[in-house]
Amino acid sequence: xxxxxxxxxxxxxxxxxxxxxxxxxxxxxxxxxxxxxxxxxxxxxxxxxxxxxxxxxxxxxxxxxxxxxxxxxxxxxxxxxxxxxxxxxxxxxxxxxxxxxxxxxxxxxxxxxxxxxxxxxxxxxxxxxxxxxxxxxxxxxxxxxxxxxxxxxxxxxxxxxxxxxxxxxxxxxxxxxxxxxxxxxxxxxxxxxxxxxxxx
Numbered sequence: 588x589x590x591x592x593x594x595x596x597x598x599x600x601x602x603x604x605x606x607x608x609x610x611x612x613x614x615x616x617x618x619x620x621x622x623x624x625x626x627x628x629x630x631x632x633x634x635x636x637x638x639x640x641x642x643x644x645x646x647x648x649x650x651x652x653x654x655x656x657x658x659x660x661x662x663x664x665x666x667x668x669x670x671x672x673x674x675x676x677x678x679x680x681x682x683x684x685x686x687x688x689x690x691x692x693x694x695x696x697x698x699x700x701x702x703x704x705x706x707x708x709x710x711x712x713x714x715x716x717x718x719x720x721x722x723x724x725x726x727x728x729x730x731x732x733x734x735x736x737x738x739x740x741x742x743x744x745x746x747x748x749x750x751x752x753x754x755x756x757x758x759x760x761x762x763x764x765x766x767x768x769x770x771x772x773x774x775x776x777x778x779x780x781x782x783x784x785x786x787x
Contacts, residue, residue, distance in 0.1 A: 611757050613657040613668060618691070618753035620724065621649045629740050631677050636685050636703065639673035647749075650675060652689060654755050665694035668755050674703060679738050686711060686730075691753060698724060698751070702733070712748060721750040 626633055633648060635641045640651045652670040659666040667690060674687020685703035691714070692699065698712040711730045715723030726734075726743045734740035 609662075610658045610660050613654060613659060613666070613755040614758040616654040616753065616755040618652045618654060618668065618670060618689075618751060619649050620652070620749045620751045621645075621647050621721070622749040623647055624726075624746065624748045626677070629734070629738060630679050631738060634676045634678065636674040636676045636687050637672045639675065639687075654753070657690075657755065659755070659757060663694070666755065667692055668753060670700075674700065677734075677738075682737055684733065684737055691751075697727070713745075714751075715747070718750075721752040724748045724751050 622633060633641075633650070635650060638653055642649045642651070652673045654668055655671040656669040657667045670687075670689040670691075672688070674685055674689065676683055676685040686700050686709075687703055688707075689698055689700040689711075691697075693714070696714040697710045698714065699708055699710045701707040702709065709729050710727045712724035713727055715725050724747065726746050726748050728744050731740070731743040731746075734743060
């Protein structure tokens with residue numbers, strides 16, 4: 588799973604003690620998704636929801652979702668990347684659905700979330716094999732079923748919805764108390780040695 592994490596962005600991790608894995612909290616960052624699916628061909632439009640943003644200046648819309656938390660296991664590289672309070676609204680001429688509060692699970696290789704005002708914890712996308720462009724988001728049976736039911740879409744299981752790129756920011760890991768005390772003692776000893784040398 589370390590290969591997958593490397594393609595998700597640059598993540599610098601420090602372990603609490605040598606040889607011992609630590610779970611490091613994610614403190615922020617952003618995930619972008621370039622929508623490569625032909626939404627117009629399905630009679631759909633997409634709009635940002637909550638704190639999400641969208642850039643429509645290129646050939647495909649690119650949605651941006653703030654990373655609100657999560658964690659990375661620096662022993663395995665497995666990550667849970669949270670995007671609470673944002674999502675996408677898909678709308679046809681007669682109805683719409685908003686999906687959001689996305690959670691990327693690199694160990695489970697999926698992206699899940701909630702239907703706003705409805706079901707929670709639904710696996711919307713499987714994470715495809717990472718490429719230089721990013722990580723393909725492949726439509727799951729759950730999302731395909733919802734799109735068929737609401738919008739009359741054909742079976743889209745396994746179809747690419749978009750390409751994700753995520754850059755989680757990791758909080759610094761505090762040093763263990765014993766190492767902090769050792770560093771503190773070395774600083775005090777160094778200051779005392781300089782004073783003695785200066786006195787002469």
